[in-house]
Amino acid sequence: MLRGLDIRDMLIIDRLELAFQPGLNVLTGETGAGKSILLDALGFVLGWRGRAELVRQGADQGEVVAEFDLSPGHAARAVLEEAGLPVADTLLLRRVNTVDGRKTAWVNDRRCSGEVLRALSDTLVELHGQHDDRGLLNPRGHRALLDDFAGNAEALTATRAAWTAMGRARRQVEATQAALDAVRAEEEFLRHAVRELDDLDPQPGEEADLDARRRAMQGAERIRDDVARALSLLGVEGAEGAMGDALRWLEGVSDRADGRLDAPLAALGRAMVELGEAESGVAACLDALDFNPAELEQAEERLFAIRALARKHDVAPDDLSAFADTLRDKLAALDAGDADLASQQSDLRAAEAAYDEAADALSARRASAAAGLDRAVMAELAPLKMERAEFRTVIDAADPGPEGRDGVAFSVATNPGAPAGPLNKIASGGELSRFLLALKVCLSGDDSRRTMIFDEIDRGVGGATADAVGRRLAQLAQNGQVLVVTHSPQVAARGAHHWQVQKKIADGITLSSVLPLDAEARVDEIARMVAGDTITEEARAAARALLRA
Numbered sequence: 001m002l003r004g005l006d007i008r009d010m011l012i013i014d015r016l017e018l019a020f021q022p023g024l025n026v027l028t029g030e031t032g033a034g035k036s037i038l039l040d041a042l043g044f045v046l047g048w049r050g051r052a053e054l055v056r057q058g059a060d061q062g063e064v065v066a067e068f069d070l071s072p073g074h075a076a077r078a079v080l081e082e083a084g085l086p087v088a089d090t091l092l093l094r095r096v097n098t099v100d101g102r103k104t105a106w107v108n109d110r111r112c113s114g115e116v117l118r119a120l121s122d123t124l125v126e127l128h129g130q131h132d133d134r135g136l137l138n139p140r141g142h143r144a145l146l147d148d149f150a151g152n153a154e155a156l157t158a159t160r161a162a163w164t165a166m167g168r169a170r171r172q173v174e175a176t177q178a179a180l181d182a183v184r185a186e187e188e189f190l191r192h193a194v195r196e197l198d199d200l201d202p203q204p205g206e207e208a209d210l211d212a213r214r215r216a217m218q219g220a221e222r223i224r225d226d227v228a229r230a231l232s233l234l235g236v237e238g239a240e241g242a243m244g245d246a247l248r249w250l251e252g253v254s255d256r257a258d259g260r261l262d263a264p265l266a267a268l269g270r271a272m273v274e275l276g277e278a279e280s281g282v283a284a285c286l287d288a289l290d291f292n293p294a295e296l297e298q299a300e301e302r303l304f305a306i307r308a309l310a311r312k313h314d315v316a317p318d319d320l321s322a323f324a325d326t327l328r329d330k331l332a333a334l335d336a337g338d339a340d341l342a343s344q345q346s347d348l349r350a351a352e353a354a355y356d357e358a359a360d361a362l363s364a365r366r367a368s369a370a371a372g373l374d375r376a377v378m379a380e381l382a383p384l385k386m387e388r389a390e391f392r393t394v395i396d397a398a399d400p401g402p403e404g405r406d407g408v409a410f411s412v413a414t415n416p417g418a419p420a421g422p423l424n425k426i427a428s429g430g431e432l433s434r435f436l437l438a439l440k441v442c443l444s445g446d447d448s449r450r451t452m453i454f455d456e457i458d459r460g461v462g463g464a465t466a467d468a469v470g471r472r473l474a475q476l477a478q479n480g481q482v483l484v485v486t487h488s489p490q491v492a493a494r495g496a497h498h499w500q501v502q503k504k505i506a507d508g509i510t511l512s513s514v515l516p517l518d519a520e521a522r523v524d525e526i527a528r529m530v531a532g533d534t535i536t537e538e539a540r541a542a543a544r545a546l547l548r549a
Contacts, residue, residue, distance in 0.1 A: 001481045002125070002451045003090075004067040007041045009059035010097075011051075012503070012512045021497045024477035027485050027514070028492050028525055029501030034512030035485045038501070039127075039455055042066065045095045046125060047105070047117030054097050058509075061098045067091070068124055074449055075123035080107070083116045091124075093117065127453045128436050137436070139422065143366075143408035145443050146393060150369030155362045156403060162355040163402040169351040173344045180337040183330050190327050190334075193313070197324035202306045207317035210303040217296040227286050234279040243272055355400075362404045363395075370395055370408075373442060380438035383468040385461070386431065389414050391438075410439070433457040434469070441472050451481045458488040467549070470494035489529035493546035498522050522547065 007016040012034055027035050040051055045064040055062040068091040070076055080087045086108040095105040095117070105112050107120070147156060183190070232238060247268050254261040310317040370393035377391040390413040398407035413420040414431055437457055458469045470491040476482050477496070486492055498517045503510060517525055523543045524535060530546075531539035 001069045001449075002042075002066065002483070003069055004065075005038070005042060005045075006063075006065040006067075007038075008063045009056040010041050010044070010054050010062040010064060011037045011056060012510050013037060013041070014056060014511055016512075016514055018499065018514055020481065020483065022477075022481050023496035024474050024494060025481070025483045025497045025499070026492045026495030027483070027499045027501055028487070028529060030503070031487075033501040033503040035501045036455070037512060038514070039453065039485065042125070042453075043127075044097065045093050045105075045117075046121035047095075047114040048121065053101075055099045059099070061096055063094065063096045066093045068093070068451075071449060076120050079116070079119045079123060083107075083112065083119075085110050085112060085116070091120075093120070124450060125453060126450045127455065128440060128457060139409045142393075142410050143403065143406065145439075146366055146369055146373060146408050147403075149373050149443055150365050152362060152365055152369070155358070155365055159355070159358040159362050159404050160402045162351070162358040163400075166348070166351040166355045169344065169348040173341070173348050176337065176341050176344055180334065180341060183334045183337070187331075187334060190331050194324060194327050194331060196309065197320065197327070200302075200305055200309060200320075202309065202317065202320040204318045204321055207303065207306050207310075210299050210306070214296065214299045214303060217299065224286065227282060231279065231282045231286055234275065234282060240272075240275055240279065243268060243275065247272065359400065359404045363406050366395055366404075366406055366408065376442040377435075377438050380441050380472070381434065384434040384438060384472075385465040385468075386414075386434055386438075388416055389431070389435075390416070390420065391435070392420060433459060434461065434465070437469055437472055441476060449480070451483060452476060454482065454484040454486075456485050456487065458484075458486050458491050462488065463490075466490035487529065489526045489543065489546055492522075492526055492529060493543070493549065498525070500525050 001022060002020050004020065005016075005018045007013045009015075018038075027038065029035050040054065041064045044054060045066045068076070070087075070089055070091050076091060077087050080091075088108065092108055093105070094107075094109075095103060097103050103114070105114065105117050107116065147153075234240060236244075247265070250261050250265055250268070254265060306317050306320065310320055313320070313323055315323045373393050374391055381387060381389055381391065392411045392413075394409050394411045396407040396409075398405055409422065411420045411422060412435055433456075437454075440452070454473065458466055461469060466488040467490040470488065471494060473482055473484055473491060474494040474496075484491060484495070492498065500515050500517055500521070501512060502515065503512050505511075515521075523540055526543035526546060527535045527539035530542050
């Protein structure tokens with residue numbers, strides 16, 4: 001609910017503070033006094049598109065501050081949370097317009113964009129007037145209005161859920177089909193590659209082992225002859241035999257050498273032991289260097305085959321085994337894909353049937369509610385002196401979507417036999433205002449969370465018709481807040497709170513002001529609206545009669 005509006009240096013307002021109340025708030029005044037300026041200022045702080053030049057002449061900048069009360073669960077709270085703005089029971093909007101055209105906005109003292117302001121305004125204020133393209137005149141919102149009237153929340157939830165499930169099933173089928181198509185395009189390659197990999201059966205780490213074995217065998221081939229020669233020189237035909245002969249000769253004469261050969265004999269004994277160990281080590285090395293040349297050839301062939309296959313598939317040799325598993329998985333998916341696809345297609349058909357059922361049920365509810373809405377609007381039009389007019393809710397087929405497959409538009413014919421058409425194309429100014437009011441009365445429901453504004457919606461009507469307009473505005477305001485700009489005394493008399501917009505000229509400067517009216521001042525203002533500039537006692541009596549009615 002709008003609590004206050006503070007305007008500074010905007011158009012012909014220098015400073016204005018207004019405190020609005022629940023119920024029906026009426027603003028009256030002479031033509032040109034500045035009533036529409038208040039709506040321009042409110043639209044400015046809410047981020048609506050409007051006049052390009054708003055700053056009062058002579059001022060550096062203009063400013064508007066609007067204060068709203070937010071009830072628990074108010075839709076504006078979700079907008080604030082999504083925008084990362086402070087959330088409280090009181091919402092302060094402030095917007096500044098400099099003389100060079102720059103606009104800056106704050107929400108609860110935090111800078112914000114015009115987009116956020118407009119998102120908030122959709123939850124805070126509902127404007128209705130002859131040039132309103134944001135409310136009932138916008139055909140894009142007619143389906144939602146019909147659903148609200150019909151109480152279709154549960155049916156809408158079911159239809160949205162069915163649409164989501166159908167979309168999910170369709171995407172799954174499309175993804176599976178695309179995957180199968182892609183695999184089928186390379187099926188011949190896959191089968192050949194898997195067969196080639198299976199025949200070779202490369203193992204992780206095998207390439208490194210083969211390379212090491214190949215290098216070892218190649219090295220052995222180069223050194224084996226030298227090792228064999230060395231072994232022959234160490235054996236009985238070489239060093240071992242010569243040292244054995246020397247040892248036997250020395251041992252034969254040692255008893256006659258007075259002990260001088262004891263140390264050499266001991267050294268030779270140790271040397272024979274070391275020589276034996278050396279001979280054994282060289283023999284073992286020679287055995288290790290002994291290999292079958294065919295084994296080297298086989299190792300080289302397998303090593304080169306693994307490396308060639310790795311290059312062919314652009315993977316590391318150690319990754320060939322995992323790569324083969326990947327290709328096998330693709331082939332397995334291809335082999336099982338047709339069965340999976342058939343199952344998913346069956347699920348899709350079931351999801352489509354569920355959506356059709358939900359959408360059909362929603363369409364049936366809308367058709368039934370449309371007839372009820374038409375009767376309700378027609379009943380409201382009679383007291384508004386439009387009993388000859390016709391109102392129809394037209395439901396046409398539309399592209400399927402999360403909210404069904406119905407297009408909804410409100411159509412009117414102002415006279416029997418006249419062609420029907422959209423509200424904003426067929427009705428004249430006064431007729432349009434009454435159509436809008438009748439619709440709003442029928443569609444209002446619980447609108448207590450948004451402030452409804454009617455801008456001269458009573459234009460072109462008077463007498464009993466204007467009285468009927470006033471009664472319906474008061475009815476709409478019973479559980480919420482309605483602001484109405486009016487020239488009708490019958491409408492003004494229905495207000496719970498009354499403000500008079502005045503224009504004055506001081507020092508050659510035109511300024512507009514707004515005064516709250518007490519009981520006596522209301523009588524004079526309504527009398528002025530009845531009689532014109534000269535207020536007579538008869539006009540006052542008529543005004544009092546209207547206020548008592």
